[in-house]
Amino acid sequence: MPPTRREFARWLMLAPLAAAGCVGDGTPVRVHAGGSTFVDLIMQAWAREYRREKRTEIDYIKSGSGKGISDVVARTVDFGCTDAPMSRKELAAARAEGGDVLHLPVTIGAVAVIFNAPGVEALTLTGPVLADIYLQNINRWDDPAVAALNPGVPLPTADIVPVRRAESSGTTGVFSEYLSKVSPAFHDRVGATKEMQLPGGTGQSGNDGIAGFVKNNPGAIGYVELAYAARNAIPIAALKNRAGHTVRPTAEGVTAAAATAALSKPTAEPYSLHDLAYSLTDADGAASYPIVGVSYAILFAKQPPDKGPAVVDFLKWVVTDGQKLARDLHYGPLPEAWSLKATAKLDAVTFL
Template structure:
């Protein structure tokens, strides 16, 4: 006859508890991120793909570049995204909050100038004309300067309604940087800014989606959004006269041409001089370059907590390399190989404590 040893119930419960804990194992890492809406379409794709490959959750909230900068500085996010590099004031605040920050370019893309004029499918615009629209100086679509750029087009006398981002926005920073390069008057005011003071005749909307929706539903409206939002919402966008005086539409090839040209130019002003691997891609040289191009940067502290830091860095290393395969299908341009290499090297300098 087999003998059995009675085990006290308390011990059984304790053993059961150990088995339960070890059976569940450690929970999958969860990375908290947010900021720029410019990068959101590809970030959501990355999050889905990365979860399948690495079992790591990337929770990204798209609320504008200002949100990304403020909340990574306040330690509310593991990393933030911005299309505008931190300025000196923002860098100082971050240094005081948690030390040095790094800016890692994760994607590059075009800011499309969208408009609602069904009778004009192939509109051409220049930076000077767009600047005057956003200064409130051009009030009708049949203005002589627009006619001159579009000979033979059926331009209506419809009122121009310009739409801008209501919140602090890196897309706005890219857009206003371009207009400031093309118009001395615009450069004085509103100037280059994530949250400029626009003329009262404009309409402010939250996010790229908000701008896209308002333009789509408003006759005579014009706005600026990341190209993916124009495509997703089936909104017509203009070809822009570039620095070489060539009309160029936004696409992966024209973005790549702008990026390659701009990377050859040494940064000579803030905020680009404050951070390696940040570039001004607007109004680049070259016949094929689209003139309103920007990058989204992942911003993170150079010293990260050892519990979450490795997961953050490994995800970003994947995003700038393997993740670039999804760029073209989502209307971005892949990072040049040189920029991917340098981004991964920069991520290699992040430490954990």
């Protein structure tokens, strides 16, 4: 329904103020957001940098991608972040509450496999071996399958403790999607999901929870966004990629995965439900790191006229100028084509 003359006049009055970071009485706009822990480190950096440029406060609370989605649907945040695109069921719930939801890629990152094997500083794994570790088919560090990939490495005779996220998590979605692609057994028993049901191991909250547990518990293995591994100085496993090359998680490996995966649009849900959603796991290419995910900002296409322009202005900055912060924080910058498409989607947001 088109806006009434009164609604349009109110939008004309409020939009310039909100875009400048102020509401009608001149006080700073405070944008509330939350969700993905994967994107939290760069989101906090974006919030600090943006605050210096405009009088807009971005309050981002990391809570997991599942919570980010549910909070957007419940309209308790101005925008959310998720590393797993919304499912058909989640989209239907959102439409019932406030209409169409936009998915905007904001950053790309590697999911690093971190480990604490006493006496081991460098480790190589394959996807199928990693899947068997999480299925508990491999439960000791000196298992022949692990030893064959690490000749000459003094692997300990100790149990492996696989660590997973305790809450609904987009990082888990990316990790489990990769394992489902490379291991038929994992595909059949667990599948690509934000909440893995596993035969053993332990659950921890957030990327920082997994990082802390692995760092402090000999025998543990886990998966976190690369920045959390780097910040906590935890050993990271190298992985053999689809092309058979042994690679480590780097910004270059992330960019290579994005470049090859974005050549074709996924036809499977949930990616097929969204214009700018891509699966970057197990990508082709000699340099591609195999466990790569995209963090998406999600927001209703119809925004309120008081805070909506400030939300749109911030996200436009994130997908353009904000990308300069990515590499230093161990994320991959968006391809230019993605930035242009995300900006175009934000230009189409309405304020009613």
